[in-house]
Every structure is written in structure tokens, then in C-alpha cells.
Amino acid sequence: MEQKASPKNLTSNKNASENGASTNEVVSLRPMPEGGTEGAPTTNAFAIFNTNGNLTNYSENFKDYFPSIANFIEVGAKYQVLIQELVLREGADFSVTQRDEWSQRLYAHRQGELSTLDLTGLGKLRISSTRSELQDGTLIFSFDNSAALPTTLNEIMHLNRQVLSAIDDINEGFVLYDPNGKMIYCNARHRELYPEVAHLLVPGSDRFEVLEVYWEKVGRIASKFAHGTRKNNRSNIPRGDIERQLPNGRWLKISEKPTHGGGLVAVRTDITELKENQTTLFSVNERLLEQTKALEIASLTAQECSATITLAGCDNHLGRWI
Structure with a gap:
């Protein structure tokens, strides 16, 4: 007969462990819902770890919460091993730094530095974990x-x-x-940046068709500074971070990234003011360099004149003795 979780059962389990009895049997932890009606459905899951970090008990639906590591979930499994496998599998697309950050959060959660941890953002997980500690050091995590x-x-x-x-x-x-180059959404600011084709920037419009219309409208103006840009825009491959100047003179920083579904997301930031400041700073530096060169020339000229005057004075002095 299946044993149900309750304060009594937990105490009995602890006593059995202290008396040397086997605790290898998985104890199904079914939380009692409000009102005390046994067997009522619940969405919570639980896992219990002893002071050595070994999994001792868990609820029936614990594996449903973490399907990517379901094969590793068993009595005796180490907490550290479970979180390593969880981060490795759920964070398969993460950078090393991102995986390290999640590992540190999960470890801090076990240590009690974080009593509650939101796992939303770790792969496909959309859950939160709450940590509780019993007097003997046993840890209970509810999800x-x-x-x-x-x-x-x-x-x-x-x-x-x-x-x-x-x-x-x-x-x-x-x-x-989307993966086929069809627009899903764009905001008002994006349409403001491209007034020539703003009326075409609607859901379902084809990216390349819009680009063709755009270049037909601005091609002559853009030709003197945008060589190659039109060709590059024919590719649906994200270009990363680049800078582009629009035909109206505005400068944009364009950041393109792939989506998990094979689409493309792009963010355009107006950096015209930054570019103008850079131009001003460059002009100031150029003037300073010119002034520095002029001062160097003046200094050399002064030194030559001083040497000439000194030499002439010496000649006059020597002439008195000849």
C-alpha cells in the first residue's frame, strides 16, 4: 500500500532511518489541499533532501516538472548532480557564463541564500521553487x-x-x-525610422518585398554611401550588430538576432547624436594635432634662430681678437 506524506509519516520515516531501517522505498508525497480533502488534485510538487544532499523522497509529479532530468531523479540522487544536469539540458543554448549563473543561483537556493527561486527563463521551465529546512537539516523544496x-x-x-x-x-x-521572412510585428518607432515604407510595415508583409520598394524610393540618394547594403539585406541570416546611415542622414545601430523558432528579431537604435559628438570630437582632435604641429615648428624655428644669433655673437667676439 502506498504511503502518503504527512507530518506523522515524515516523523516515522526519520525514526526508521535513525533505527537503521531501510529508506530506499520511494515515498509518494501528496500534499493535503485546503480543507483537508484527501486525494484532491494539486499542481504542487515536492522533493526532500537529507543533510548530505541526497534525494530521499519526492512527489509523484516531481518528474513532470523536470522532464529533461527525469531519468536522473531517483532516491539517493545528489542535489549537485541534478542541478548540473538540469542546467546542462535546459541551458543547452546558453553561453558558459549564463549556465554558470544559473548553477550559482540553484546552489545559493540550496544553501538558503535564496529562499525562493524563480526558474522561469531556464530553458522551457516556467516554475518557482520554495525552500524550507527542518530542525535536523532536512531540506524540503516545493515547486x-x-x-x-x-x-x-x-x-x-x-x-x-x-x-x-x-x-x-x-x-x-x-x-x-517568422522563418519565412514574413513580418509578425513592428512597433511605431520602427515605422517612424522608415517613413518611405511605413504603410507597408504591417503583419504578414514580406521583408524582401518591402526592402525592394524601400530601395526603389531611396536608391539614388543612398547610392553614394550605401554600396553593398542592398545586397546584404537579401539574406535572412542575422547580421549581428552593425551601423548604417539612412538616406535622411540619420545613423542607426542595428542589432539582429535569430529566434528559437528560426525567425529573426531586430532592434534599431538612433545613434545620430553619438555620431555627431564623435565627429565633433574628431574635429577637435584634428585641430589640436594641427596646433601641436604648429607649436613644434615654431619651437624648432625659435631654436634655430637662437642658435644663429648665438653663433653670430661668437663671431663678433672672436673678431676682436683676430
Whole structure:
């Protein structure tokens, strides 16, 4: 018969361990819902680790919360091994630095430096973990996904409106394309940066078709400083971070990154003021260099004149003795 988790059972388990009894059997931890109705469904999962960092008990749905490491979850598994495998698998697309940061957070969570840890952002995880410690040092971690993401259609639509409103209010141009080069979304700032084709920047528009219209409108103006840019824009491969000058003279920093789904996201930042400051600074430096050279020439001329005068004086002096 399956043993259910309760304060009594936990105490009995602890006593059995102290008396040398075997504790290898997995104890299914079913939390009691509010009202005490046994067997009612719940979304929480639990895991219990002893003072040595070994997994001693866990709930039936614990593996459902962490499917990427389900094969590693068993009684006796080390906490450190579980988090290493979790970060390695869920953070497969992360940089080494990002994986190290997540490992440090999970370790700090175990040590009690972080009593609650939001795992949203670690791969596909959308859960939070809460740590509790018993008097004997046993650690209990409870996992909850109920508040990680909206669940109802109204909540999803509300979050969607909030996100789009925030993106629309930023000072940078933002545009998102699907894997086929079709626009999914762009904000108002992006359309402001390209007034020549603003009316074409709508969901579903083809990126390359819009670019063709854009270059037809600005080609003559842009030809003197944008050689090669039109050709480069035919590729759907993200270009990373580049700087481009628009036909109206404005300078943009363009940052293009791939999306997990094979699409492309781009952010355009107006750096015209920065470029103007750089130009001004360059001009000042040029003038300072010219003035420095002039001073060097004047100094050399003065030295030559001084030497000439001194030599002439010596000749006059010697003439008195000849």
C-alpha cells in the first residue's frame, strides 16, 4: 500500500532511518489541499533532501516538472548532480557564463541564500521553487507553476496587450519576422525610422518585398554611401550588430538576432547624436594635432634662430681678437 506524506509519516520515516531501517522505498508525497480533502488534485510538487544532499523522497509529479532530468531523479540522487544536469539540458543554448549563473543561483537556493527561486527563463521551465529546512537539516523544496504564466484566455490576452504596449513605447525600433521572412510585428518607432515604407510595415508583409520598394524610393540618394547594403539585406541570416546611415542622414545601430523558432528579431537604435559628438570630437582632435604641429615648428624655428644669433655673437667676439 502506498504511503502518503504527512507530518506523522515524515516523523516515522526519520525514526526508521535513525533505527537503521531501510529508506530506499520511494515515498509518494501528496500534499493535503485546503480543507483537508484527501486525494484532491494539486499542481504542487515536492522533493526532500537529507543533510548530505541526497534525494530521499519526492512527489509523484516531481518528474513532470523536470522532464529533461527525469531519468536522473531517483532516491539517493545528489542535489549537485541534478542541478548540473538540469542546467546542462535546459541551458543547452546558453553561453558558459549564463549556465554558470544559473548553477550559482540553484546552489545559493540550496544553501538558503535564496529562499525562493524563480526558474522561469531556464530553458522551457516556467516554475518557482520554495525552500524550507527542518530542525535536523532536512531540506524540503516545493515547486509551483500556477503563477508562472497566465492560464486563461483573458489573462493571456491581457499580458499580450501589456507586452505590445511596452514595446510600442520604447525609443528603439523593434521588428519581428517568422522563418519565412514574413513580418509578425513592428512597433511605431520602427515605422517612424522608415517613413518611405511605413504603410507597408504591417503583419504578414514580406521583408524582401518591402526592402525592394524601400530601395526603389531611396536608391539614388543612398547610392553614394550605401554600396553593398542592398545586397546584404537579401539574406535572412542575422547580421549581428552593425551601423548604417539612412538616406535622411540619420545613423542607426542595428542589432539582429535569430529566434528559437528560426525567425529573426531586430532592434534599431538612433545613434545620430553619438555620431555627431564623435565627429565633433574628431574635429577637435584634428585641430589640436594641427596646433601641436604648429607649436613644434615654431619651437624648432625659435631654436634655430637662437642658435644663429648665438653663433653670430661668437663671431663678433672672436673678431676682436683676430
